[in-house]
Amino acid sequence: MVNTLPADTTMGFLERIDRSRLPAHVAIIMDGNGRWATARGLPRTEGHRKGRDSVNDVVRAARELGLAYLTLYAFSSQNWQREQSEVSALMNLLHEYLETERATIMDNAIRLASIGDVERLPPHVYDRLRVLERDSAANTGMTLTLALSYGGREEIVRAAQAAVRTAGAGGGGAGAIDEQAIASNLYTAGMPDPDLVIRTGGEIRLSNFLLWQASYAELCFTETLWPDFSRNDFYEAIVEFQRRRRRFGMTDEQIDELGKSRA
């Protein structure tokens, strides 16, 4: 394998990124806000507030790099089980985010999208989300997807139900349900699968995130808590991604052949 990384380790992570081999889709599990706050004697919600700066930093970095898709896991189906006070603080932060970042999103041609059972969100959040999704729908710079009230299993169940309905209604029966029939009924229909999934906060698990879509994603875990995660950490994860050899079940030799035939 050709190592495309320059040997000079004094180079910053940004300079080490090969712009011709960027991941099309990066997804991030933004974890560690509560611990960041607790370690400072602050309420957990202060960690969520500080985490918003990391969101802004990473969204700008991704846009500047020219990524096509960035997906952020902001609130899981299971997070509804948290204390009511934490859930409402998160919802208020989300509401604020959709207001304050509107100009940046529009000025940078970002298309805002969401995945998850967003109808469960309180109306003040849901309405703003739908407005910004609608207003930014024609933007072509980068698709920023927020996973809100999102669960991978819930999404797969929902997609399977839809596929069964189609298959039953003159769609060829159960045998007609293939991967495409499921994928096209996921919230992410039309989006490429994530190439890279990053999780901050030290836990080595997926916590119900993009279970179907991440089947061949490269996974990158960091101890850094989300509020401490900077654009440089983001660049570092992309450099790490570019170091990996993706085989998709094939051999190195087959991958080399494929590369040659595509060149």
Ligand code: IPE
């Ligand atoms: C991630 O941070 C944000 C959400 C899940 C909403 P946490 O709130 O899970 O922070 P920790 O993991 O408890 O530190």
Ligand code: IPE
């Ligand atoms: C995953 O973090 C969900 C989000 C980052 C939104 P959690 O903090 O909810 O995950 P667990 O509970 O540690 O698995």
Ligand code: MG
């Ligand atoms: Mg957590």
